[in-house]
Amino acid sequence: MTKWLPFELHCHTFHSDGKQSLAELVSAAHALGLRGVALTDHNTMTGLANREQIVAESGVEVIPGLEWTTFFGHMLTLGIQEYVDWRNLSPFHIHRGIDGVHRQGGLVGVAHPFRVGSPMCTGCFWEFEVSDWNEVDYIEVWSGLFPSIQRNNARAFAMWTELLNRGHRIAATSGRDWHVSDPVTDPISATFLGIQDEAVEDDGLSLVHRALDALRRGNVAVSMGPLPQLSVLGSDGTRAGIGDTIELREGDGMQLEVTAGIDFTARAGHWELPEQLLQLKLVSNLGELAVVELTQGQPQADLTLDVTGVRWLRGELYGVFCNVRTMIGFTNAIYFS
Template identity: 50%
Template sequence: MKQWLPYELHTHTFHSDGQHSLLELARSAKELGLFGIAMTDHNTMSPLLEREQIQSETQLQIIRGMEWTTFFGHMLAIGITAYVDWRDLGIQDIHKGIERVHRQGGIVGIAHPYRVGSPLCTGCYWEYEIADWDDIDYIEVWSYTFPSIMNSNQRAFQLWTDRLNKGHRIAAVCGRDWHVSSVKVTEPIAVTYLGLDNNRDSALDPTEVEKLAVNAIREGSVSVTMGPRLQCTLQIDPSESVHGIGSVVKVNETVNTAVVKVEIDFSERAEHWQLDDQELKVRLVSNKGTVGELKVSQQASTASCGVDIEGVIWLRAELHGAFHNSITMIAFTNPFYFQHDN
């Protein structure tokens, strides 16, 4: 059974260019109703020397990591136990660095790939040559506050979609790129919900939780939102098991339909976002485009429909509606993947 928990996966302290300590960041994250953060200072892991003490004091889970900040792009490396050097990597050498992260059991993600680069933000725009996209564990498709309306994020979201269409199984997350905790933010803040596998009745220690969180991203057990949490399940046959977000669904040649169920949780972190009472749309999107549309609201938060899955290799859910004076995407899930037996 999965436990869905809210994370912020891109943060900084004054050990690089942030304006707060790790303790101040952790306290602010708890105030926002977060379960955990990834500590991703630029090119250093030094703030993590205080990790155990701060986790104990704040009860906030802290994933170890860093952000490679280079002339050719910024890459997040999380779930690592020690500093991973990047300084010998040229524009064609990113896979050497990725292998070093994977060797530690960590994962890598492309940060804000289409943010404006030099001279405004040196290296922020992604230029590394990727020879094998299967090496990339995730893409930060939403960055900053109110991320859905930013052109750079829309391009990143399309990059992710294009990679899915090519058959790659890459997770998508949001990352606030959090530098200042003392300033009250009025724009919406997106969070990444991770589905952690926890079959134990007793509490897990922080190291085990870190591994579960990293594995959730690796497996695409991820739902991203600026407001209510979007949950989605899929079932091929009523007599068979229900598949969750990120699952690989095996389909034989005689099957061409599936039942998709969506559920909107309006209660989680409800004090940290505002959404007018309205009828919302959930689009079921795949490599074949939109294959279904459902209507949900606070009064009817669950809906389901049959979907034609012939030729579908992936499928995700997207929540759309009026949010902060804009008609926009409010939330999205990572995909289900289909493995068709021919």
């Protein structure tokens, strides 16, 4: 069974340029209905010193990490136990650092690739040359507050789509780039990770392990409000969810059943949405394939979709949010092989 838990994967404390302690960060995260955060201070891991105590007291998980902050781009590193040095990374040698993170079982993600760079934000614009995108685990396609209306995020979202079209299996996340615990009026987005069998006890797998595994698999959805959901029923009767792969064998029919839905209980009470007809657009490498109209009274629908030529499929949730018609959230891809 998959349980979707909301995380914020890009956070800072006063150990770098934030204005909050780790305890203040997790307290604010709990107030926003988040199950966990990733501490990604700039080029340091000293803020994690009392992590275990804070997690035990707050019930909010803290994923260890840091943000490489260089002149050529910022890269988020999650799940590492030891500092991985980035100082020998030229624009053409980012894979040296990526290899060091992967050797520890960690993950790497490109942070806010199209944010305005130097001198306004040193190195924020991504300029590293990636020779193999299969080595990058995820891209932060939504960054900051009310991310869906930011032009730099639209460019990042298009970049992710192009990488999917080129055959790469790469996850997409949101990241607030959280520095201050003060209340905000603009909406935040959360990265929901599909945690497998969280209720299983004594199996040696921590929530951090499960969260990183979900991100590695692409079992990820992102939303500022209710959570879009998507699954496909294969011709063999196996249902594939977000991040999974449908195996299409010779002779299989190309008409498959798709279930599209919205979970209105996700972080309920932490967002507002006027009663309306929402659209869940089914988008693929072939473009938009279908539009499903859903409401709180009818939050799920089944449809038959011709998947001839489809290599990946995702859901994009649209509606009026904070007085703007915008994308409210999206799923990561289901892949077809």
